[in-house]
Amino acid sequence: MALDVAWAQTWVRRTAEVIAENRDELIELDRQIGDGDHGENMKRGFTAVVAKLDGLEAPPEQVGDVLKLVATTLMSTVGGAAGPLYGTAYLRAAKVAGLAELDGPAVVAVLEAALEGIVARGKATTGEKTMVDAWTPAVNAAQEASGNGSSPAAVLDVAAAAAEAGATATIPMLATKGRASYLGERSIGHQDPGATSTALILRAAADTAAA
């Protein structure tokens, strides 16, 4: 489908579904190297987002309006580090999505802005076993696909695939940021929950765009 405001809402609702479906897995991943709250925090956040969407009196006009609603809701409901991180990501993304519909380059701009927001907030770089390790390859893949003239849906598809590969690639990494860094060497061998939820979010974007 066209990446318009209707799609943005469908994406967000689909994200809430997949986060709920994967709540237990995210909790288990976070329990291994963190405090075990990521699945519940993300589920609470996206449940609140859906409630906000349901309660809207007038439909949003721009994709950015939907992303901004996600940002402010996650910031005030998630409660863990993911709240400020994803909140900032969606907020920065909203700023470049003041459009009725996203084309390929606009999708790239949204992903780039989200990554910049996460890096600015979390001060993490690649290789530190964080969500940056999923977002960075996603942005790189999207840039390349868009440069080759791919459709917006195809751009999202390669971004999601790269984020999934990036999340898997966090398994052998040593955590040096966040709660997992307290574990030192014992953080090796576990997949990062933030990188995992990033892959779920981008896969939801790609799947709803392809529908």
Place this chain on the structure above:
Amino acid sequence: MTAGVALVLVSHSADVAAGTAEIAGQMAPDVLLLPAGGIPEGIGTSVDRVMAAVEEGLQTCPGGVVVMTDLGSAVLTTDLVLEMVDDAERVKVPRAPFVEGAVAAAVAAQQGGDLAAVEAAALEAGVSFAPEGAAAPEASDEVDAAGQDGQVTALVTLRNPLGLHARTAAQVARAVADAGVPVRIEGVDGASVLALMALGTTGGQEITVSATGPDAQSAVDTVVALVEGGFGEV
């Protein structure tokens, strides 16, 4: 009467924030202590609670607000709030142990200290909390290996009488953080205010500054220039 600087206590636990306010309040009865702990569902940090506390502190206390944080997401949440408040330059967020820092900061505020003095008190509490001569928690040996590829090392003499105390250590740590390159000073993490203060340096002392990798030279140069400039205290 309310003292000029307020304290906001951001913990993952509402009980820890409230309990810390209680402890600090014993020694600082006139200081506005604002616990901002937990989320409605339990453990976590809430943008709404931190925002409300910071705004109340700013409105009530002309001297500003010092925010104490416990773990990682408390810092992220506070950073986010500071991006949204109008008066963020009147807010300081020292990286210091939560309870010790809160008590020291509260006492400084009770004694009429200004924003910088209250912030410095929290930072100094962290130093006295650390074992004597302790390096930064994140200090590791790997960067210290001599002869490593691309390592840049410089020797520089501290010109200001007090060496790396709270204010000057903070300047160095900020410059190192801005450089984006890990810099080690006397073997400790140059981006850590607490580690730099724990060195206990004094004026006239020679210190080693080293970094590795791309941009190592410019990062070391930046630190050397700061030290040679005497931090405006010469």
